[in-house]
Amino acid sequence: MPQLSVIIPVRNEAQVLPRLLDDLSALRAAGAELIVVDGGSSDGTCELALGRVDQLLRSAPGRALQMNAGAAVARGEYLWFVHADTRVSAESLSRLQSVLGERPLWGRFDVRLSGGGLAFRVIGWMINLRSRLTGIASGDQGIFVTRQGFDALGGYASIPLMEDLQLCRRLRVQARPRCLRPPLSTSSRRWEEKGIWRTVVLMWCLRLAYYCGVSPEKLARQYRRGSLL
Template sequence: MPRVSIVVPVLNEAAGIVAHLAALQPLRRRGHEVIVADGGSADGTAALAAGLSDAVVRAPRGRAAQMNAGAALARGEVLLFLHADTRLPEEADRLVLDGLAAGGRAWGRFDVSIDGRHPWLKAIAWCMNRRSRWTGIATGDQALFVRREAFEASGGFPDIPLMEDIAYSRILKSFGPPLCLAARVATSGRRWEKRGVLRTVLLMWRLRLAYFCGADPAHLARAYGYEPRQS
């Protein structure tokens, strides 16, 4: 039985999926598993992933639905949810398993660094990490991980088109505070640089504030530039 199941939600990631999954092969050789959850890619992502993962599952589009579908196939003691543009640190498996065991925690996340040229990205990552430690809320960029029994007891990710990571963190806090690992995952700064760093930061602050005030996640997804699937 694998000890850690890494679930990777993807949608049209053909340009980078081979390199992303190649970086996870040492973990597979150490007995862990990689499950790719494809949300209907039209660029051959699923076919490229097949030879570099233990399973590829088709799921309705949307990270929450895709991650839940991948988790349904997972056999590991711990489920780790990894975005396709995020890289794990060295010995991530040991850090997760030892950290959860030592602290008796049910879930956790890594600190994050953001790859990119803009000088503000380091400051944004620092703020993300500090905010997460203060609030106990993890973002998807931080590679959230959770014990299987806690995932099953919690019901998995709420199937909403945006803020599923924040919503799920709030649920998991009922199982105790997160394990906040200082080791850093590295995530791409492409969405900040594409839209403009300051503009993206202000947009995300506005959307999070609206979500905490009760706004409909589907409306927020459209404001973010993402058209939710029709239910």
């Protein structure tokens, strides 16, 4: 039985998935299990994963549904959920393997946005600070959790947005997360496409609305539109 199962939800990620699989190849060679869960790609994503992962699954679209599908077949003692547009350094992998030996319930990484410029460094710093203060992580921070802890909570809630926050809030009741460095690199494409500060404001407002009880279904529609209106 592997110590670690890496679960990667994808949908039309042919441009970025091969780079992540390159990053994880040494981890797989060391015995980790790689699981890619496709939510209906039409750009050849699945073909690019063939032969490079241990399991390639098809699922209904939706990040929570896909991650739960991957977790259901995973054999590892720990589950590590990684977005396809993430880059992982050898130093980060080494740190993760070291920490898992200490048997924490769960944890996450700091992140660094891929875009150049001071604004992206500030945004990354804000994300990491917020996470350290609140004990809540977002999905692009590479959340890892024990198989037993994940199953005890019933996995991710089947909601279209905020599934990562909801899981972290439940885990935080039992333990604060381990916060790891060096950071993962996560794509800044959404900020670049929609506008840096417009996206920052939108994400903070969506979080606030979620904490105030607005339904994840409504928030998901606003997230896709890139507007609260």
